[in-house]
Amino acid sequence: MTATTPLLIPGLSVLAPSYRAILCDVWGVLHNGVAAFAPACEALAAFRRETGAPVVLITNAPRPNPPVKAQLASLGVPRDAFDEVVTSGDVTRDAITALDGAPIQHIGPERDLTLFEGFANPLVGEEDAQAVVCTGLVDDENETPESYRPAFERMIARGLTFICANPDIVVERGDKLVWCAGALARLYEDMGGKVTIVGKPHTPIYNLAIARAEAAAGAPLERSSILAIGDGLPTDIRGAYANSLDVLFITGGIHGADFGPAGAPEEDLVRKRLAEEGLRARAAIPELRW
Template identity: 65%
Template structure:
């Protein structure tokens, strides 16, 4: 792609012939937490069936991949849209297992507790914890990071490390933005705390995802034949660029308001924002379509 080539394309089909595998974000690309985006999962299905490519979904969800499969099915994303899933929870479990025996303070909703199954950590209280694991807010419908400021300040003063199982700052739920664990991790660092993060945009989750892609394809895939698809600049796009992968930027996700009309974004604004962030993309499209 030359510097003067248009960034905006009609859909995945415009660039699909260049790739053997896709690492695709989930929340914001395939669904909004309430309903699935049918053209998006149809695009991935077509890439698999007609282009012969493989698709690994790569998500900052703080749970192991099995519950995410169930969630996708319930939202209406069919199994033929992807070959495998790698979650931030999957790679975080490796770090938790490396800390087997530690007494851990869980910050997040009960639905995320399966993250700790068979890791060897001991769930404890704020008073006896030697390690923190954050998967999100206890109630992300009503709480904000400021509700946790006093607690996090006290924990930071004790020198406890926080393992952040979901690096996302916010996600869309329907037409609203919901705070995620990454917002608490950011605040914890601001308060002087130490944070370990393995999900996007960091290397461990991409290593796990490319390993899964290789397993599906029956051998390693040339990184230049892998396309990263996502809507989040600090996670999906920065992560793909850091791994030297081509990126398809979905502009109608969490940054939609920055680029003008959602379905007809201003390419100049997109280019400017990418440059400001020190990022680049192979192509951009408002929503994932074939």
């Protein structure tokens, strides 16, 4: 793609013939935490229908994929929109296995406790923990990362490793942004703590998602034949770029206010932001549609 090639496209159908699989972000692309985006769901369903190629949803949700699939259904994401789901929680379970039964302090809401099912690691308080696994803020409606600074000072003094199960800094919930585990990991690291981050933009989640796409396709896939779709520059776009995948940038997501009107982004502003971030996109679109 040359600099004069239009970056903004009318729909996924423009790109579909060039790819044999899609890895698609979930929150901000398929739903906003309250309801599914019907045009986006139909776009993925149309891709599967028209090309016969698989769609794997790749999300920084800090839970294993079964409850995430249930959540998608409850929000109205139809099952024909995707083949499989790979979550940051799936990859985090590998990190928990590596702790070899050590006691864990969980930071996050109770809804994420499915992450720990099947492990012998006891969930304990701060004083008894040998590692910390963070899935988010305990109360993301009222807390901020700064709420955790005093506890982090104590944890860092004890040398506890902080495992971040969701690298997202913020996410849309309806019409507002809420803090995610990535914001806590950033603070912990800034304060001098040791942090292990799984999920996008890191390689393990992409390797797992590509393996699931190959299983669905029934054949190996070259990375040049896979299109990633996402709205987060530090996670989706950087992750695709770092893992040699083309990416369709959904500009109307968490960065929507940076590019002018949400439904009519200014291409120059999109190009400028990508350049500032040292990133590139195969194409961009305000919201996913066919």
